[in-house]
Amino acid sequence: MKHIWTIIDKEWAEVFQHKMVLFTLIFIPLFLVALPVLMLFLTGQSMGGEIAGDFSELPPALLSFCAAEMTPGDCMQVYLINMFMLLFMMIPVIIPVTIAAYSVVGEKTTRSLEPLLATPISTFELLAGKSLAAAIPAILAGWISFGLFLIALPLIGVSAPVMRYIISPTWLLAVLVAGPLMAIAAVNFSLFVSSRVNDPRVAEQISVLLIVPVLAALFAQLAGVIVINLLVMFSFIGGLALVDIGLIYLGVSIFQRETILTRWK
């Protein structure tokens, strides 16, 4: 098992020297934190008192978010925050995709896979090492972003009921459970894609298609088709877990040493 750590160590030493990877790892989370904070700040300002006390102007879908102690302004912010939850969930998809794309395709271009596979490392250890090397930074980036978000909100004057809402089970599940599950799905998918293409940028572009379902959910929510509540979140997590198990099973059964050597080249 210590081989897995050796692989992770190697991947990190190598992959973090790519400017593209570092950029994605730092810029994307910062951007996805700054954007909602900024929008909440602006809406908080503009709604200073105008619609305060007038619940009748809010759309019915929105009302479902409102807890008893919230003002209509709070309600509006909660609605927005719910949209941003999906943005946060993109972090664990985008980052591992970039790392995995560079790590696998990098092995191809330097032909370093053959001596690696000649060592007594098991195929499972190799794939686990590569997956974890991509998934761990992504999961951490997701959590750190959420932490920054939580720190920033009181600073821009978000009210206590809204804060309570954000530290609700739905949100925590999204960040703590759904995020990592999405990272695992993204990693396995991009390992799979990377084994078939020769340019890290192409691998990245194909793998980033994974964001499409997240974006679809975002727009569905914007259009009022779905509302993300605890039930939706549980079903989502359940579905993700199944997808992950399927992808891991597929990965381990497809990738035999010979396939890795001949496909990844």
Added chain:
Amino acid sequence: MIETENLTKIFKIKKGVDIPAVVDLTLNVQEGEVFGFLGPNGAGKTTTIRMLTSLIAPTTGTARVCGYPLGESDQDIRRNVGILTENPGMYERLSAFKNLTIYAKLYDVEDVEGQVRKYLQMLGLWERRDDPVGSFSKGMRQKLAICRALLHEPRLLFLDEPTSGLDPEAALLVRSFIEELRSQGRTIFMCTHNLNEADRLCDRIGLFRTHLIEVDTSQNLRVKFFGRKIVIHLRTVDPAWLPQLQALPSVQDISQVESKLVITTEDPENLNPQIIRTLVTAGADVQFVGELRHSLEEIYMQTMGENQPEVTEP
């Protein structure tokens, strides 16, 4: 150390198109032997090494490597063999030291730092240990790859073209290093296109092109292909001497090249005195006598010329 029986690898590139890379290879390499595997480009040498290091599975046939059956104890095989791959395949962005450290750990080496230092020093790369491999010359990478193959002190080493792309001095260093490894009793299976190198380093030579064509020591291959020949340099040659020499027992063939006679025989040790006596009696001025050594290259050309690649269209 290596025993193979009818080892065969057929690549299927797409439906109906098969590339036979190695066919019915039956071979036995003894412990402590340096075995040279020679053949033209595309002969299947690298494929053979890949099968024997359990990187790819043979289509049919069996083999035992270091006593372990291929396909059953692959992890044991990987643990016990070292391989210098055709491409060094180093992590270009990492330092030489880091590269070797990673491999030492993957091979479960006990004293990781000690082994890495030992081989970096041995191959003269210690001063450059902290530089990224991307800044290394081809020869330095090759040396680094040789270090990597040795970190876990394997008893059996596979070397795929160890001196290709090296300047004469570096090639000499690698060759003397291989000799050193041999003197430590390690078994070495090497592919090379440098026939002089094979001649000098290898105990036995396998001539191979998809099929194994010949296996023997280079001396026996010479005798087999060209017989033993002696060359006699004379001041002048009188054609009348030739029939007299031809009449001697065990002379197989005589030819004249300018003022030299080339005589083929199985038994030069006993024949030479008779020949010289005959020539001197006949009045010849003998200047030099020596054995004609055909180069391995001539044997190679002859075998490979006869064995043009078969066109196998299904």
